Amino acid sequence: MPSSTGPSIDTITEGGRVTQVGEGQEAEENAPPVMTFGAPTAGEILADRYELVEHINNDSAGRLVWRGVDVVLRRPVAVVLRYPGGDSATEMLQAAVAASRVIHPNLVGVYDAIDEADRAYVVREWVDGQSLRELVAEDGPLDPGRATAIGNAVASALAAVHATGMVHGNVHPGTVMISDDGRVVLADARTDGADSQETDLRAVGGVLYFALTGHWPHGEAPLHGATAGHGRAALPDAVRDAAGSIAAPRQVRAGVPAYLDDLTMDLLDPEIAPPSSDVLAAELSRLDIPVEDHFLDQAGPLRFTAEPGEEPSPLASVGGRKVALGIAALLAVALVGLLIGISALGGDKNPKTEPVARPSSSAPASGDATPAAPAVRQLAIEDVRIIDPDSKTRDELDDAELVIDGNLDKGWETDTYKGPEFGRLKKGMGVWVDLGSPHTVKSVQAVLSATGASAELFAGAAEFPSTSAGDKQLVASYKTAIGQPFEEHDGTKMTFDGFDPEKKYRYLLFWITELPQKEGGSGYKVGVQEITVQGS
Numbered sequence: 001m002p003s004s005t006g007p008s009i010d011t012i013t014e015g016g017r018v019t020q021v022g023e024g025q026e027a028e029e030n031a032p033p034v035m036t037f038g039a040p041t042a043g044e045i046l047a048d049r050y051e052l053v054e055h056i057n058n059d060s061a062g063r064l065v066w067r068g069v070d071v072v073l074r075r076p077v078a079v080v081l082r083y084p085g086g087d088s089a090t091e092m093l094q095a096a097v098a099a100s101r102v103i104h105p106n107l108v109g110v111y112d113a114i115d116e117a118d119r120a121y122v123v124r125e126w127v128d129g130q131s132l133r134e135l136v137a138e139d140g141p142l143d144p145g146r147a148t149a150i151g152n153a154v155a156s157a158l159a160a161v162h163a164t165g166m167v168h169g170n171v172h173p174g175t176v177m178i179s180d181d182g183r184v185v186l187a188d189a190r191t192d193g194a195d196s197q198e199t200d201l202r203a204v205g206g207v208l209y210f211a212l213t214g215h216w217p218h219g220e221a222p223l224h225g226a227t228a229g230h231g232r233a234a235l236p237d238a239v240r241d242a243a244g245s246i247a248a249p250r251q252v253r254a255g256v257p258a259y260l261d262d263l264t265m266d267l268l269d270p271e272i273a274p275p276s277s278d279v280l281a282a283e284l285s286r287l288d289i290p291v292e293d294h295f296l297d298q299a300g301p302l303r304f305t306a307e308p309g310e311e312p313s314p315l316a317s318v319g320g321r322k323v324a325l326g327i328a329a330l331l332a333v334a335l336v337g338l339l340i341g342i343s344a345l346g347g348d349k350n351p352k353t354e355p356v357a358r359p360s361s362s363a364p365a366s367g368d369a370t371p372a373a374p375a376v377r378q379l380a381i382e383d384v385r386i387i388d389p390d391s392k393t394r395d396e397l398d399d400a401e402l403v404i405d406g407n408l409d410k411g412w413e414t415d416t417y418k419g420p421e422f423g424r425l426k427k428g429m430g431v432w433v434d435l436g437s438p439h440t441v442k443s444v445q446a447v448l449s450a451t452g453a454s455a456e457l458f459a460g461a462a463e464f465p466s467t468s469a470g471d472k473q474l475v476a477s478y479k480t481a482i483g484q485p486f487e488e489h490d491g492t493k494m495t496f497d498g499f500d501p502e503k504k505y506r507y508l509l510f511w512i513t514e515l516p517q518k519e520g521g522s523g524y525k526v527g528v529q530e531i532t533v534q535g536s
Helices: 086-099 132-139 144-163 197-213 258-268 277-287 331-345 400-404 468-477
Strands: 050-058 064-070 075-082 110-115 120-125 129-131 176-179 184-186 383-387 429-439 441-448 454-460 493-496 505-514 527-535
Touching: 050 075, 075 086, 086 110, 086 120, 129 132, 132 176, 132 197, 144 176, 144 184, 144 197, 144 258, 144 277, 197 258, 197 277, 258 277, 383 400, 383 468, 400 429, 400 527, 429 441, 429 527, 441 505, 468 505, 505 527
Parallel strands: none
Antiparallel strands: 050 064, 064 075, 075 120, 110 120, 129 176, 176 184, 383 429, 429 505, 441 493, 441 527, 454 505
């Protein structure tokens, strides 16, 4: 009998036209042989659920890559098959179990992993798009804004992975995927234990460097065991001087902002300890905003200085090789940096200000300095389900996972009712989320399919069985209301931000009390397209 072991992250490819969640390479010349006798055929249904539609390619590890359809949920999937299964597929299945613990919009969606002894296969999200490697090869280096946005997405994905204590171990331009709708996802994690969280963070610097220059600064790109100097997976090496040191992005290509150049080189410098992934994601998110073109080249020191009334940059407490990464550590240093920046913008080429002493990356500049507050980021949601305590049929529970898939075009929706209060058949319905562990929560945002709904947000201390009785217990026990209810809300976004900063939260309930009328007046219903949680 097939045995399900949970989802994994791996590589799915289609040479040329469409790439699926990974490198996008055809098999290397020295790739393992691919099974032909007994191989699957179009139309075959695996595990009574996944129909194989089209053989796309064989990846560089010799696995068969198929496009398929989940006949239960009616959604496209990608299927990677390995022959044989059993012990030889242990690493692939272990990666599946590990990846099932992390759900994040910037990680490729994974659905199932099954071992049938003679073969094993992993089922995951079908991504229409291409890898960063292919994008840069076709279009050339990216503009600084787009490179920053991609780096932010990768760092955010790593923050979710690192929060569980795991390591991705395979971050490079081939595993950074950009879908046709602009979504950036990280794919193909490894579980061989050869890397560390620091390696992941250094690789973010490499991704930024590659996006800005078209060159890979790490010498070797671990594309499924192929190095940068072998096979079709090769990436152009960075420009280097006689001593082997790499040239900064601004030396390779004009127009790279100083702040982004500094950040990239700091991440690549082995003498500088990198920030944690959540701090890096917060800083890249801070930088991922439009600025005037004339300000970019001069903005290095000022970009990391706190504006009046704002929190200092999360990277300020990390220290670094340039003033850009250390100037916001103390208010006095920030003020001096501001004077230097103003002088530079005003054309004074001989400022009288003495050089600024930067705080050490290993110790605060002053014993009285207050530690930086944890950076606010999007928290990973470990589990989600629909709460429906008043239903006997419980036929509205499917598609809960679409509420956290990062796609606003898809979501969970109620049935159609004759009245706004669920036709007076129910007191309400809700979406329950589990953050996996207690967190300091800043806000929760729910995006709905239509205006006119009413809803509330509650926090609780326990989970209950997914039954009518369990849902009744859950609703009765979740007494802590967060913020104000949204009553007859005329927008599609509801943001709840009344969290106690001294408390930590794990379980939340988004509770819908009234439905909006459908277009045309033919009943009442609503869809929950996406729920996101911000915190630390």
